Amino acid sequence: MNRHTALVQAIGHDVEEEVAFNLNGLEVTCFAGVCPYEIREGEKYPVSFELMIFDDYEVEESEAESAGLERIGNGFSYWIKGRLERGVIDCGIQFEDEVLLSDYGYLDGKFIWLKVDRIDVEFLEA
DSSP states (O other): OOEEEEEEEEEOSSSTTEEEEEETTEEEEEEEEEOOSOOOTTOEEEEEEEEEOOSOOEEEEOSSOOOEEEEOTTSSOEEEEEEEETTEEESSSEEEOHHHHHHSGGGTTSEEEEEESEEEEEEOOO
8 A cells, every 4th residue: 555645635515525636746536435534625644545447447558658647527537647567557646556467567667548437545544
């Protein structure tokens, strides 16, 4: 589990589990499934992220050697672009996924695109 300290930018009004973060200059909107304490906008919290892929993995090798997150519409889905190293995709935030290691190991060391249905966040104890 990768532990991060992230700044809460916004908490959803329509979907109470929706939380927008700024982490390393990247903005990411997540689904907060585990939140054992009250959170506030403008505060930093220890968190861990988990990629949620509900059906088949969509993974493509990228020609460009750049990294980042591209939100798909207004929901929780993203295209994550970054270097894959031993099951960890690094787009400025490191996301670990065992399937990337077991099924896509041949892309190790290369830049890839990965489509995720949702990024879950767990708020950790300080």
